[in-house]
Amino acid sequence: MPRLSEARKEWLTTMMKETIFEAATSVLCEHNVNGTTMNRVAAAAKLSKSSLYDYFHSKEELLRFVCNRITEPILQAVEETVEADTPAPEKLEAVLRAIFEQLGSHQRVLGPLFWDKQFRDVMESSKQMARTTMFEQVAAVFEQGVEEGSFCRVDPVQAARMFMACVSELCEATVASGNSDEARRQAEGLLRLFLHGVLADSGGTDGM
Amino acid sequence: MPRLSEARKEWLTTMMKETIFEAATSVLCEHNVNGTTMNRVAAAAKLSKSSLYDYFHSKEELLRFVCNRITEPILQAVEETVEADTPAPEKLEAVLRAIFEQLGSHQRVLGPLFWDKQFRDVMESSKQMARTTMFEQVAAVFEQGVEEGSFCRVDPVQAARMFMACVSELCEATVASGNSDEARRQAEGLLRLFLHGVLADSGGTDGM
Amino acid sequence: MPRLSEARKEWLTTMMKETIFEAATSVLCEHNVNGTTMNRVAAAAKLSKSSLYDYFHSKEELLRFVCNRITEPILQAVEETVEADTPAPEKLEAVLRAIFEQLGSHQRVLGPLFWDKQFRDVMESSKQMARTTMFEQVAAVFEQGVEEGSFCRVDPVQAARMFMACVSELCEATVASGNSDEARRQAEGLLRLFLHGVLADSGGTDGM
Amino acid sequence: MPRLSEARKEWLTTMMKETIFEAATSVLCEHNVNGTTMNRVAAAAKLSKSSLYDYFHSKEELLRFVCNRITEPILQAVEETVEADTPAPEKLEAVLRAIFEQLGSHQRVLGPLFWDKQFRDVMESSKQMARTTMFEQVAAVFEQGVEEGSFCRVDPVQAARMFMACVSELCEATVASGNSDEARRQAEGLLRLFLHGVLADSGGTDGM
DNA sequence: GATGAATGAGGATTCATTCAT
DNA sequence: GATGAATGAATCCTCATTCAT
Numbered sequence: 001m002p003r004l005s006e007a008r009k010e011w012l013t014t015m016m017k018e019t020i021f022e023a024a025t026s027v028l029c030e031h032n033v034n035g036t037t038m039n040r041v042a043a044a045a046k047l048s049k050s051s052l053y054d055y056f057h058s059k060e061e062l063l064r065f066v067c068n069r070i071t072e073p074i075l076q077a078v079e080e081t082v083e084a085d086t087p088a089p090e091k092l093e094a095v096l097r098a099i100f101e102q103l104g105s106h107q108r109v110l111g112p113l114f115w116d117k118q119f120r121d122v123m124e125s126s127k128q129m130a131r132t133t134m135f136e137q138v139a140a141v142f143e144q145g146v147e148e149g150s151f152c153r154v155d156p157v158q159a160a161r162m163f164m165a166c167v168s169e170l171c172e173a174t175v176a177s178g179n180s181d182e183a184r185r186q187a188e189g190l191l192r193l194f195l196h197g198v199l200a201d202s203g204g205t206d207g208m
Numbered sequence: 209m210p211r212l213s214e215a216r217k218e219w220l221t222t223m224m225k226e227t228i229f230e231a232a233t234s235v236l237c238e239h240n241v242n243g244t245t246m247n248r249v250a251a252a253a254k255l256s257k258s259s260l261y262d263y264f265h266s267k268e269e270l271l272r273f274v275c276n277r278i279t280e281p282i283l284q285a286v287e288e289t290v291e292a293d294t295p296a297p298e299k300l301e302a303v304l305r306a307i308f309e310q311l312g313s314h315q316r317v318l319g320p321l322f323w324d325k326q327f328r329d330v331m332e333s334s335k336q337m338a339r340t341t342m343f344e345q346v347a348a349v350f351e352q353g354v355e356e357g358s359f360c361r362v363d364p365v366q367a368a369r370m371f372m373a374c375v376s377e378l379c380e381a382t383v384a385s386g387n388s389d390e391a392r393r394q395a396e397g398l399l400r401l402f403l404h405g406v407l408a409d410s411g412g413t414d415g416m
Numbered sequence: 417m418p419r420l421s422e423a424r425k426e427w428l429t430t431m432m433k434e435t436i437f438e439a440a441t442s443v444l445c446e447h448n449v450n451g452t453t454m455n456r457v458a459a460a461a462k463l464s465k466s467s468l469y470d471y472f473h474s475k476e477e478l479l480r481f482v483c484n485r486i487t488e489p490i491l492q493a494v495e496e497t498v499e500a501d502t503p504a505p506e507k508l509e510a511v512l513r514a515i516f517e518q519l520g521s522h523q524r525v526l527g528p529l530f531w532d533k534q535f536r537d538v539m540e541s542s543k544q545m546a547r548t549t550m551f552e553q554v555a556a557v558f559e560q561g562v563e564e565g566s567f568c569r570v571d572p573v574q575a576a577r578m579f580m581a582c583v584s585e586l587c588e589a590t591v592a593s594g595n596s597d598e599a600r601r602q603a604e605g606l607l608r609l610f611l612h613g614v615l616a617d618s619g620g621t622d623g624m
Numbered sequence: 625m626p627r628l629s630e631a632r633k634e635w636l637t638t639m640m641k642e643t644i645f646e647a648a649t650s651v652l653c654e655h656n657v658n659g660t661t662m663n664r665v666a667a668a669a670k671l672s673k674s675s676l677y678d679y680f681h682s683k684e685e686l687l688r689f690v691c692n693r694i695t696e697p698i699l700q701a702v703e704e705t706v707e708a709d710t711p712a713p714e715k716l717e718a719v720l721r722a723i724f725e726q727l728g729s730h731q732r733v734l735g736p737l738f739w740d741k742q743f744r745d746v747m748e749s750s751k752q753m754a755r756t757t758m759f760e761q762v763a764a765v766f767e768q769g770v771e772e773g774s775f776c777r778v779d780p781v782q783a784a785r786m787f788m789a790c791v792s793e794l795c796e797a798t799v800a801s802g803n804s805d806e807a808r809r810q811a812e813g814l815l816r817l818f819l820h821g822v823l824a825d826s827g828g829t830d831g832m
Numbered sequence: 833g834a835t836g837a838a839t840g841a842g843g844a845t846t847c848a849t850t851c852a853t
Numbered sequence: 854g855a856t857g858a859a860t861g862a863a864t865c866c867t868c869a870t871t872c873a874t
Contacts, residue, residue, distance in 0.1 A: 058845080154401065155394075158381075159401065161381060162398065162401065169372075193362065194401070195406060197403045198402055257869090259834055261869095261871085262833075464857070466850085467856065470855075470856095474849080574814075575813075577797060605782050612820075612821035613821035615713065615775065675837070677865095838872085840869100845863105845864080
């Protein structure tokens with residue numbers, strides 16, 4: 001039964017990578033990108049440094065993996081949402097929901113992941129740069145909104161940039177509180193702010 | 209003449225610190241927070257590493273100084289603005305203007321300065337955390353807006369957080385373009401977005 | 417049938433060692449002695465590293481085996497040649513021919529094998545030092561030459577040492593060119609040089 | 625007196641480099657090129673690893689320095705010898721003498737220095753490759769000999785290669801014995817061998 | 833008062849070797 | 854009997870920091 005055995009091997013490798021992923025994210029949260037040393041990750045994964053290198057051939061590879069692992073489901077959910085045939089305001093809400101649903105326990109990592117220049121370079125160099133893709137998706141939503149007339153004539157790129165900045169900030173913040181109800185409430189607040197602004201007479205229902 | 213001599217010494221020290229500050233910010237821009245080594249700073253300041261330590265007893269102290277040096281004028285300008293007796297929406301605009309005016313050539317540093325966890329820790333640990341103070345100021349503006357009825361009932365803290373996130377993002381972005389007209393335009397866009405939202409019928413004048 | 421089974425096992429082991437030998441020499445050629453890692457050898461032999469250790473208990477043992485495997489046939493051929501009942505000059509030529517004939521595709525390994533101190537230590541420590549043996553054989557030829565009067569009174573040990581140094585150098589050189597005709601030509605040159613020297617009036621036929 | 629001070633600094637640095645050079649060569653002798661770790665060199669120089677890096681920015685730089693330090697005087701002496709207006713046979717002797725005189729206590733290093741593939745790469749990459757230059761010089765001597773008719777028509781390149789191989793071997797050998805009289809005797813033997821060959825009737829005076 | 837020299841701790845990475853399955 | 858997984862020790866190199874001059 002070599003078949004089974006092989007499958008098992010692969011499964012074990014996958015499991016280990018998962019374990020390492022968890023370890024890495026936890027280290028990432030505590031020590032930021034540059035503080036995330038292979039030593040610390042190995043220790044957190046209860047592995048020797050050398051064993052860590054059996055699963056990831058370099059620090060860069062590990063970081064890339066972590067980035068993709070977190071980013072992929074979010075990106076996919078966002079893409080699906082954006083492709084849907086709905087008006088822009090609804091899309092924006094859906095995108096926000098998709099992001100927070102997929103984020104799960106990884107909010108804490110998203111901050112550095114998106115904003116640490118060094119980490120961004122890693123990503124860019126591997127051309128997988130989730131940040132860019134996500135920006136584009138969100139920018140597309142704003143563009144659609146402007147085109148269909150549901151949004152006023154904002155610069156889609158700038159709007160997307162700020163939207164993502166807020167999302168990132170919100171992630172860190174809600175994670176700090178650890179309260180997911182709070183998180184939902186804040187996401188709603190963000191949406192309302194982006195749709196209606198803060199002015200009293202701007203049509204926004206109060207309550208953010 | 210010990211008096212004079214002492215004064216002179218203090219003056220020289222201040223000048224040197226200024227020189228080091230310039231060096232540090234330029235290194236900070238080029239190499240990000242973690243790439244900012246004492247070696248590089250010393251070289252940029254045309255000083256020996258040891259002399260650098262005569263002015264700042266540790267890297268942390270140096271970073272703190274840099275942070276304060278950049279932050280203080282901004283904070284002060286913001287505080288003055290906030291203390292003024294004007295309605296919240298105007299205050300928000302004034303705050304934004306104050307920030308960008310004071311930033312000058314330091315935008316590039318502000319990003320990491322505010323968002324790099326490591327750097328933030330440095331700040332927090334010294335309890336001078338400009339970020340916090342600034343947040344508080346901005347949050348106060350939102351609170352006033354809610355109280356005086358010019359803003360709808362947003363959570364001032366959350367709103368402040370997002371406002372600052374956008375400001376930070378905007379800094380990085382405008383610095384990247386290096387175009388200060390563009391910067392002004394984008395600041396206006398940000399303000400409009402925060403006041404009116406993106407919805408077409410929310411009263412916002414188009415054009416962000 | 418334990419007998420047969422055992423014989424079979426031995427046979428298989430021998431075959432495997434042969435495979436590993438091929439792998440090792442090819443790695444040795446490409447990466448030099450210190451670049452020859454167990455990992456690379458295992459990969460080249462299409463074996464797991466652990467299995468490699470089933471056949472050779474250590475890297476040293478493996479290197480020793482490789483050394484012997486290459487050296488033995490050469491040594492044997494040289495010994496036969498030396499034992500023959502011919503005058504020394506003819507013997508020297510025969511020795512040279514024997515070496516290059518037996519070398520086959522292993523020239524590239526012979527260089528490091530003989531000259532890399534690390535490798536030599538391995539050999540010496542196992543007291544199998546082919547180098548020594550070969551030297552002795554060649555030295556014996558020079559000794560015979562001196563005794564029978566066909567050679568002038570050279571120091572046989574020194575002459576042998578230089579002869580072998582030249583042989584080794586020649587191996588590397590001819591392998592570099594990859595041209596076996598050239599190799600033969602150069603071997604002849606070497607022989608002529610050792611027999612007649614380079615002086616015009618020393619009786620050497622021109623043309624090396 | 626900053627002048628003096630600066631000169632003194634430079635002098636000290638030079639002295640330290642010299643010390644490190646001694647340490648490095650001694651390690652090189654004992655452990656071969658790949659066994660020459662920065663750790664060992666630092667220990668041998670009674671320096672911390674980090675201090676070692678203050679003088680040489682990388683292992684490669686250190687090795688290059690060592691190589692040049694040993695090679696330069698030899699090369700220069702050889703070059704001078706070769707440029708002289710003397711017949712080739714005398715030149716060959718002079719070259720040999722120059723090499724051994726300049727070698728001093730560095731014979732032991734010359735072997736790996738010339739023959740270790742890895743080390744050779746270091747040299748080649750820095751285009752200072754003493755080996756090549758020396759070869760060329762020696763080859764030039766053989767060429768001259770052939771042209772002026774004092775040598776028979778040997779291939780100058782091959783002859784030079786073998787000459788150098790013998791020189792290298794001789795270095796290691798004489799160093800092992802530690803006897804410099806012996807060294808001279810052996811150098812003479814080498815010269816005689818190259819000039820007259822080993823054949824009894826080739827005009828060589830006996831006695832190598 | 834300024835500085836060159838020195839260093840310990842730690843970073844990424846590799847390698848020979850062992851052991852449970 | 855073969856192998857994947859694991860590891861300790863070692864390698865090159867960097868950095869914040871100290872100290873004698």
